Amino acid sequence: MSLTDTDKAAVRKLWGVISKSSDAIGTDALGRMLSVYPQTKTYFSHWPDLSYGSGPVKKHGKTIMDGVALAVSKIDDLKKGLLELSELHAFKLRVDPSNFKILTHCILVVVATKFPKEFTPEAHVALDKFLACLSLSLSEKYR
């Protein structure tokens, strides 16, 4: 399920609208994930505070969305564009890939709450496909 030109155009268009809120989206999505899917907290046992909206959650939410922004800019070659992030996730972080789907779902929910008009079914499918391709690129070097 690779990205068509229509998908890429839809992602760029949606990103143009939502990117100014990307920090807030990241914080909300990560916070939701830790709350709704408690098993994901196992990756953050080194944080002093895992509560919704805490300092570490805000900071990391921004980090994640900066990664998404990078991916949008490299949408024509995600594998090459995300090489560093891919190696980071494979050799250092080793996040089980099932969690990418979970975070993706939370990002979609947050975009829906904040941008209900823009998040049409057409925008939804493009963003979902894009985040799936992003996730695949992140797990590229796992084995």
Next chain:
Amino acid sequence: MVEWTEQERGIINSIMGSLDYDDVGPKALTRCLIVYPWTQRYFVAFGNLYNAEAIKTNPNIAAHGIKILHGLDRAMKNMDDIKATYAELSVLHSEKLHVDPDNFRLLADCLTIVIAAKMGNAFTPDIQGAWQKFLAVVVSALGRQYH
């Protein structure tokens, strides 16, 4: 047996009570057919599903979306035994409709997105958690009688 807190019951009843089934049902089903196009395989007899516009304006799809929400209403009214409430529906989806149960999860996710869009910031993490727990039980019950 699934344990529900009073808070969770309240959340589910409140969300369902706030929904216009005639609006949300069609929105959720059409979103599912657009976002996960392979789900269209079950609706070949419903007429034109050629593109997103056709799906959104298809009256058979809209009617079915409403039917689905009324089915969910039954689960809400029988929260302490959704498994038994849905036994017949599960058999129907398995034996007659031959629906891959993974599709129930896809539709559930689309319904969650539609409700999130409607509720905005009011769709807090706690509310999302309770709502997704409810849908997970529904999805599980629908797949229970498959063999």
